[in-house]
Amino acid sequence: MKRESWKLLAEYNSWMNEKLYEACESLTNEELWENRRAFFGSIIGTLNHIAVADTIWLKRFRSNFPFCATLEPLDRILQPERLDQTLFEGFQGLTQYRKNLDHLISTWVDGIGEDDLVSIVRYKNxxxxxxxxxxASLLLHFFNHQTHHRGQVSNLLYQVGIDIGVTDLLALTPEED
Structure with a gap:
């Protein structure tokens, strides 16, 4: 994949997160935390998981690209210990963290070069x-993982009567002549 494709995926990630979080603003704290029998229980449990996984992966990328200044803010963030860890009990804290992560992802992806994409990333699960x-393979997983769990949140929202609208990547893909 070319650099433009990674940038598109980062843009899609940010766009979809904005849509999800905006939709969630209409829910009460009880509705956000209600166990809906999803893999991570609740809407906020699933949103926390996405943030946890993104943090873990970004910190792994940071450890492999220590010279990359755009990932430096991760140095001040503790490594999550579990995939179901609650980073934020409150929706506002999670919302701000998500915005910060999305900005970090977009900025980092914007600076990735073609040579970087074939670099080997070493990590422990x-x-x-x-x-x-x-x-490149890990970036595919990174963005696919987000999409997978956002789809779960979209479904949970739909079950409570909230339709977030178009979710297709195609909506951000430019028309060609």
Whole structure:
């Protein structure tokens, strides 16, 4: 994939998060936390999971690209210990954190070069198992993971009567002549 594709995925990530969080603003705290039998329980549980996973991956990327100044803010963030960890009990704190993450993702992806995409990223998963994969492959996973769980949140919102509208990447893909 070309750099433009990664930028499009970062833009899509930010756009969809804005739509989801805006839709969630109409819900009460009880509605956000209600166990809806989703994999991460509630709407806010799932949103927290997405933020946890993004933080974990961004910190892994940071450890492999320490010279990358755009990922420097991650140095002040603690590494999540569990995939179901609640980073923020309150919706406003999570909303601000999400905006910060999305800005960080967009800025970082904007600076990725073609040579970086074939770089090997070495990391340990949550169970301590070591892996080595190309950055491009991990970016595919990173963005796909977000899309997967945002789809779950979209479904949970739909079940309470909130339709967030178009969610297709195609909506951000420019027309060609």
């Amino acid at each position: 949550m169970r301590g198992i070591e892996s080595s994969r190309k950055l």
